[in-house]
Amino acid sequence: MDRLAGPARLMIVSDLDHTMVDHHDPENLSLLRFNALWESNYRHDSLLVFSTGRSPTLYKELRKEKPLLTPDITIMSVGTEITYGELMAPDSGWERFLDRKWNRDIVVAESSKFPELKFQSASEQRPHKVSFYVQKDKAEAVMKSLNEILTIQGLDVKIIYSGGIDLDILPQGAGKGQALAYLLKKLKADQKLPLNTLACGDSGNDAELFSIPDVHGVMVSNAQEELLKWHAENARNNPKIFLANERCASGIIEAIGHFGLGPNISPRDVEDLSTCKTNNFNPGHELVLFYLLYERWRREEVEQSAATIETMKKITSHNGVLIHPFGVEHPLHECIDAFAMSYGDKKGKQFRVWLDRVSSTQVHPDAWLVKFDKWEMSDEGRRCCLTTVVLNTKKDTAEGLMLVHVHQTWMDGFAAQQNWFF
Ligand code: GLC
Ligand code: MG
Numbered sequence: 001m002d003r004l005a006g007p008a009r010l011m012i013v014s015d016l017d018h019t020m021v022d023h024h025d026p027e028n029l030s031l032l033r034f035n036a037l038w039e040s041n042y043r044h045d046s047l048l049v050f051s052t053g054r055s056p057t058l059y060k061e062l063r064k065e066k067p068l069l070t071p072d073i074t075i076m077s078v079g080t081e082i083t084y085g086e087l088m089a090p091d092s093g094w095e096r097f098l099d100r101k102w103n104r105d106i107v108v109a110e111s112s113k114f115p116e117l118k119f120q121s122a123s124e125q126r127p128h129k130v131s132f133y134v135q136k137d138k139a140e141a142v143m144k145s146l147n148e149i150l151t152i153q154g155l156d157v158k159i160i161y162s163g164g165i166d167l168d169i170l171p172q173g174a175g176k177g178q179a180l181a182y183l184l185k186k187l188k189a190d191q192k193l194p195l196n197t198l199a200c201g202d203s204g205n206d207a208e209l210f211s212i213p214d215v216h217g218v219m220v221s222n223a224q225e226e227l228l229k230w231h232a233e234n235a236r237n238n239p240k241i242f243l244a245n246e247r248c249a250s251g252i253i254e255a256i257g258h259f260g261l262g263p264n265i266s267p268r269d270v271e272d273l274s275t276c277k278t279n280n281f282n283p284g285h286e287l288v289l290f291y292l293l294y295e296r297w298r299r300e301e302v303e304q305s306a307a308t309i310e311t312m313k314k315i316t317s318h319n320g321v322l323i324h325p326f327g328v329e330h331p332l333h334e335c336i337d338a339f340a341m342s343y344g345d346k347k348g349k350q351f352r353v354w355l356d357r358v359s360s361t362q363v364h365p366d367a368w369l370v371k372f373d374k375w376e377m378s379d380e381g382r383r384c385c386l387t388t389v390v391l392n393t394k395k396d397t398a399e400g401l402m403l404v405h406v407h408q409t410w411m412d413g414f415a416a417q418q419n420w421f422f
Contacts, residue, residue: 003072003085003359004192008047010261011187011194012038013075013180013209014252015201016052016059018163019220021066022248028067029268032354034249035069037256037266039358039372040288041278046262047194049183051075051176053162053205056088057123067375067382069356078160078168078205079179080128086357094182098128101156102171110149111169116142120166130169139167162204163224176201177208180215196261200252203227207234210241217241218255220248267292274311281393283370284358286401290315291374295353300344309340315399317392322406325385332403352377356384366393373411384411 014020022030038048050071052059059076062068074083080098082091107130111117117132124131134142143159146169150157156172180199187193199209199217204226210217211234219227221244228243235241242258244251257264263278270276273289293312296302316332323329358372370389375382390405 004045004047007187007192008194009045009196010042010256011047011049011197012042012252013049013051013197013199013215015176015203015206015209016050016054016062016068018202018222018224018248019200019206020050020068020249020252021062022222025248027350028352030247030249030253031067032352033266033268034253035067035354035356036268036288036292037253037263038069039355040267040282040285041263043358044282044284044360047072049073049075049180051079051179051206051209053078053166053168055123055126055129056081056083067352067354067377070373073183075176075179075183077124077126077129078170078174079176079208080126080170080174082179082183094179095127097182098171098174100171100173101154102128103153103155104128104130106153106155107150107157107169110153111146114142114146117167128171128174132167132169133165134161134167136164143167160205161226162206164226166205168205175208176205177210177212180209180212184212184215196259198252198255198259198261200255201227202248204230207231210235210238215240216255216259216261218251218258219243220251221245222247222251281400283360283368283389283391283401284355284372286391287358287370287372287389288355291353291355294339295351297339298342298344298346299349299351300347304343309336311399312336312339314397315402317402317404320404320406323408325408325410332406346378350377350379367391368393374408385409386411 048069048071055077070086074088082094083089111130116134116138120131120133139161147159158170158172158175160168197215199215201209202220202222203224207227207230217240219231242255244254246254253264253266256262267276267288273293276289278285313333313336316336318333320332321329322332322335354375356373356375360368360370363369368391372387374385374387385408388407389403392402392404394400394402
């Protein structure tokens with residue numbers, strides 16, 4: 001949250017399963033479209049929040065399976081666990097707040113008496129969340145009587161049904177909506193209230209996200225029955241809630257355009273990348289385009305033209321070097337020559353490249369230090385290189401920039417060395 005000095009231009013608060021992540025899209029194309037848009041146009045001044053029903057364990061599993069970006073804030077277990085930053089530091093104030101009128105043992109004891117309820121796996125049972133599976137036709141009646149029983153026991157709980165199968169019992173003050181409201185309050189107290197917030201979801205536990213004042217909402221086109229029902233009953237005429245025509249992450253991009261929240265064209269949708277420009281020089285934007293061209297060249301999705309290689313040489317300093325993750329140094333122009341030879345080597349194969357955590361510092365009026373994770377996914381699996389680039393802006397040239405130094409380190413290499421200081 002402290003990454004930005006001031007208020008975020010846009011804060012996206014998105015559910016993961018069937019919203020950010022399309023489990024019916026094996027190539028993850030809509031997610032990769034979103035990633036390219038976010039890193040090129042938003043990462044530097046906006047906040048990305050994931051709000052998932054998953055526990056930390058299942059969330060980490062999803063991150064290994066899918067090309068998810070690193071969010072600034074992660075809200076897990078249906079709004080009962082809030083963590084900040086890459087290291088996922090927990091918000092202990094939120095945990096203490098949720099302890100009010102909550103007694104997990106009573107919830108477990110009472111709900112176990114219902115034969116219709118089947119416990120979810122142990123990883124999904126959390127300090128402020130007890131979760132079951134229940135058949136659709138039984139759900140409503142069970143929720144009603146369980147709520148009555150727990151109220152008699154002096155508890156104030158919230159029971160949520162999602163995905164036509166999952167039933168979560170949480171403290172009344174919890175839930176995705178309450179967690180978002182808490183976050184907004186915190187940001188406001190720090191004078192960092194985002195200029196715009198967009199909540200994105202597909203199922204029952206996301207409904208609350210759409211009830212928070214001053215928040216735009218998008219229900220992706222593949223939204224579940226229970227969410228559409230909630231919308232029809234509670235928010236039919238609310239212009240702040242948009243039902244997208246597109247599925248999952250593509251629906252989120254569509255909503256950015258619908259509400260006019262900022263750039264809504266993913267570089268992945270631009271055929272001629274040389275036409276993809278921003279008003280102000282943004283190193284993240286340039287590097288996303290650079291690696292997209294790299295992907296397309298190797299997939300044989302651009303023409304094999306000498307002009308492309310010439311342009312690449314023009315934007316790399318002739319005496320610049322790339323320090324390869326294997327620990328060898330190559331002149332940048334030699335790397336471009338080798339790259340030229342790789343045309344089409346990934347044709348027809350699984351091969352995608354995406355950037356995450358792009359951050360840039362202007363170290364001189366004409367020079368930037370840019371750091372990011374460069375991911376490559378291929379048939380062999382996926383790998384990440386922590387990459388640092390030094391680039392100069394060249395306002396007087398058509399290309400507008402020159403890379404002078406690239407340094408890469410494998411992120412999946414050796415175990416951390418002890419006593420390694422610099
Ligand atoms: C996720 C969680 C599960 C929860 C469901 C709905 O699938 O893993 O525990 O019930 O979201 O909130
Ligand atoms: Mg979902």
